[in-house]
Amino acid sequence: MSTDYDLIIVGGGIGGSGLAAIMAEAGASVLVLEESTEFRDRVRGEWIAPWGVVETKRLGLYDLLVRAGGHHLARHISYDETRTPAESEATALALDSILPEIPGPLCIGHPHHCQTLYDEASRRGAEMLRGVQVEEVVPGANPRVAYVHRGVRLEVTARLIVGADGRQSQVRKACGIALHQDPPHHMFAGLLVEGAEGWADDIQAIGTEKDFAFLTFPQGGGKVRVYGSYPLSQRNRFAGPDGARLFLNAFQVACSPENHHIVAAEPAGPLYSFFNNSAWADTPVAEGVVLIGDAAGYNDPIVGQGLSITYRDVRLVSDLLKSTGEWQPSLFAPYVEERTERMRRLRHAALVTARLEAEFGPDAQARRRAFHERAMTDPALTAHGIAVMAGPEVLPPEMFTEAHMDHVLGLDQHAG
Numbered sequence: 001m002s003t004d005y006d007l008i009i010v011g012g013g014i015g016g017s018g019l020a021a022i023m024a025e026a027g028a029s030v031l032v033l034e035e036s037t038e039f040r041d042r043v044r045g046e047w048i049a050p051w052g053v054v055e056t057k058r059l060g061l062y063d064l065l066v067r068a069g070g071h072h073l074a075r076h077i078s079y080d081e082t083r084t085p086a087e088s089e090a091t092a093l094a095l096d097s098i099l100p101e102i103p104g105p106l107c108i109g110h111p112h113h114c115q116t117l118y119d120e121a122s123r124r125g126a127e128m129l130r131g132v133q134v135e136e137v138v139p140g141a142n143p144r145v146a147y148v149h150r151g152v153r154l155e156v157t158a159r160l161i162v163g164a165d166g167r168q169s170q171v172r173k174a175c176g177i178a179l180h181q182d183p184p185h186h187m188f189a190g191l192l193v194e195g196a197e198g199w200a201d202d203i204q205a206i207g208t209e210k211d212f213a214f215l216t217f218p219q220g221g222g223k224v225r226v227y228g229s230y231p232l233s234q235r236n237r238f239a240g241p242d243g244a245r246l247f248l249n250a251f252q253v254a255c256s257p258e259n260h261h262i263v264a265a266e267p268a269g270p271l272y273s274f275f276n277n278s279a280w281a282d283t284p285v286a287e288g289v290v291l292i293g294d295a296a297g298y299n300d301p302i303v304g305q306g307l308s309i310t311y312r313d314v315r316l317v318s319d320l321l322k323s324t325g326e327w328q329p330s331l332f333a334p335y336v337e338e339r340t341e342r343m344r345r346l347r348h349a350a351l352v353t354a355r356l357e358a359e360f361g362p363d364a365q366a367r368r369r370a371f372h373e374r375a376m377t378d379p380a381l382t383a384h385g386i387a388v389m390a391g392p393e394v395l396p397p398e399m400f401t402e403a404h405m406d407h408v409l410g411l412d413q414h415a416g
């Protein structure tokens with residue numbers, strides 16, 4: 001049966017525009033329907049893990065991102081209130097040593113990242129529409145989408161519809177695909193700041209002190225994307241007109257003296273806060289539909305995996321689509337299988353990280369101190385960090401079990 005397009009992709013962000021670029025280049029007719037009229041700062045990912053950088057290379061998109069201003073980070077420092085700054089800096093991690101030929105994580109502003117991929121998809125021949133209101137998505141043997149663009153309602157058909165429309169995915173809901181979620185673990189606020197030239201351009205840092213855990217990811221040119229974790233009981237801590245200033249003041253911690261550059265910086269975008277957790281769909285596929293990126297389920301942002309996850313989704317799905325002309329739901333079985341295990345492992349790694357770094361008070365502090373000491377002689381304790389940097393598949397499955405989590409948190413220390 002003939003259709004208007006091979007692919008209709010709902011959502012033209014990282015996943016949607018990335019997939020459109022790959023499939024348009026492969027000769028598919030692609031329509032992308034993007035809701036926004038311009039990409040704005042929504043406080044989304046700007047740090048691509050080294051394993052995600054590998055994915056951009058495998059997709060042939062890496063050079064594009066570097067030309068668009070993406071820059072690599074060279075060192076990671078974990079500060080903590082249980083150590084002096086010098087002790088923390090002595091255990092800095094060289095980020096170019098994690099994966100061969102990958103100079104470290106890649107940072108690029110999210111709206112600019114989306115626009116870069118959007119323009120590339122257009123350049124490669126995908127039909128890109130924005131300011132679109134999708135009214136109906138109908139899965140099935142002859143899937144179709146109804147949308148309004150510039151006041152005109154249209155109904156179009158495709159061989160396959162791709163849901164790349166983010167966390168609240170309309171496509172996922174239209175397919176009746178359930179999203180399972182962990183309970184929120186902590187609050188997480190993010191803000192882009194400018195005027196932080198004093199913060200080294202190639203150093204990322206995290207640190208926990210009292211009831212605040214900070215994360216800093218320099219974007220170049222004095223801009224730094226900063227995040228903070230804090231207890232769920234303080235959900236309104238940074239609400240109101242002074243919220244951004246209160247948030248930046250929270251970066252004034254003794255364990256990381258360089259943070260004064262962040263405290264002195266100015267907001268360069270909105271401050272948004274989130275209930276952090278992980279979410280997943282059992283099967284992100286329905287007849288005539290496949291979901292990618294956040295639409296298919298997302299990882300707790302505390303470990304910054306969403307972009308890498310999305311790029312791998314794009315690679316796996318595009319490889320399958322290019323491998324045959326028969327686009328049946330069963331074609332996606334390898335994608336579903338790999339993604340299920342990938343998300344399970346990353347959910348585990350995020351939860352270990354959250355329990356170590358985003359829990360507060362004397363017990364949590366003692367746990368972190370013990371963790372840092374034990375990790376000097378037991379490298380297996382840092383498996384969750386390796387998984388988020390080098391990819392969840394590089395480690396054996398026993399690193400992603402309850403027993404391993406108890407071991408990392410020291411809960412098995414007094415057993416027996």
Ligand SMILES: Cc1cc2nc3c(=O)[nH]c(=O)nc-3n(C[C@H](O)[C@H](O)[C@H](O)COP(=O)(O)OP(=O)(O)OC[C@H]3O[C@@H](n4cnc5c(N)ncnc54)[C@H](O)[C@@H]3O)c2cc1C
Pocket residue numbers: 010011012013014015016033034035036043044045046047048049114132133134164165166167169170188190274292293294295298301303304305306307308309310
């Ligand atoms: C606070 C926070 C910090 C994060 N930090 C990191 C990080 O450091 N590193 C990292 O890798 N990941 C991070 N992430 C996750 C990362 O941003 C996402 O996983 C990634 O952006 C997912 O890409 P996507 O294309 O699936 O979705 P999105 O980036 O959300 O894009 C979805 C697109 O679909 C469009 N859309 C939505 N609904 C519709 C509709 N009905 N019709 C048409 N278009 C629609 C939207 O306008 C948008 O352009 C973070 C997330 C959060 C919340």
